[in-house]
Amino acid sequence: MENICLEGIVVSSLIYKEKSKIVYIYTKDGMVSFRALGSLNEKKGMLPLTTTMNRVSVIMTDKAFPRAIDYTLYDSYEYIKDDLKKTLFMQYILEIISKLPEDSPHERIYSLLKRVLELFKDYDGLMLTTLFMIKMTYSFGVAPILKKCVICNNPNTMYFSIRDGGALCGNHHKREVFNKDILDKIKEIYFIDIYNDSLDKIKGYDMIELFRIVNLYYSSHVDIYLKGASSLIF
Template structure:
């Protein structure tokens, strides 16, 4: 079978005899691993389209359950992401997270569109890269069906809440937090500001974050909660790129 699809290069795996396995997040097939013998050092359009972060169009052949890249062309390289170290590290974290989040071979068009929008916005962004990353993470969590409930206390439905429970996937009042039988490291104190930020990031389109920059202390608190939440509910933790940005 021969086909083509737009895709983002997530990473490369070197194999033998100069061959490589390219992990693609394709719009048509979801995450796939495709072998190729196209030279990495070449300057032709196919070689340039095999670099991480690249958004391109890929000509594929499929034999049984295996994909092979026959040709490719760059649609957008996002080269400016690589010109800023902090920007590059933040984007690397998002790619690694997305790679872990995606199952193999299941189309995920909405998440694909979200990722390409994120990369486009990150390339143009001048500051507050972490705010955009938090927005992407929240949107991806919502896409996965694992979004927290941030209305009332998940235990007694009281409207006066003071804590976020990772295990319960929602908020807790003072009494329910005190009675909770769980690892206290999974319970975080929250303010109205933190709850408002979470609600905004979960419910607003990514493009609405174009000019938004969270305060550094607020961003750190939200990121800490998200890190724990993602590890508990999605099983994604200890990402290599994460240690470089926190």
């Protein structure tokens, strides 16, 4: 049987038998798990392959429950690991990744994840996690409608409504909506091109408020349970 080679980001690992681990990596084809036999034995030099957040390329057997044969470490993102806050936010992002439905657009998400990991070098975790979550609404199939009123298609929008899943015009104001300032900021973040645009223009936003809003949006539109959001922004 031929071996296969996959690039991915280590999302989690668990101890398997006495000296081994099962490693879950997120790849452009989705989540893949494999056995890293003997990886708890330091002499084997497999620690980087089982360390969360590392980007690796793994050669593994082509079986239902593959075994890693060899690997290359591409990036260990030390600038995240050296910073507690960045690490906690990155773990939150990886928690979202680990809960993706199997039929998600993985190629798109993988490239977004890789880009966000790079951006952690220059920007803080709260901003990047908020941005990641707003962008990911598309991949979860619950992207907010932002350019026109959700109810009447009026392009003259004034409010942002979590429950209605997007913008509302002046005729459709409701009690629990957010104002135009929030709507504009969500729109700016949703449409920003993170591969080519500078993120400096969103840097000054009140990310605590936007992070709260996007988490509320997830709890009412995305079918996954996320814990610990509030502890990230105390």
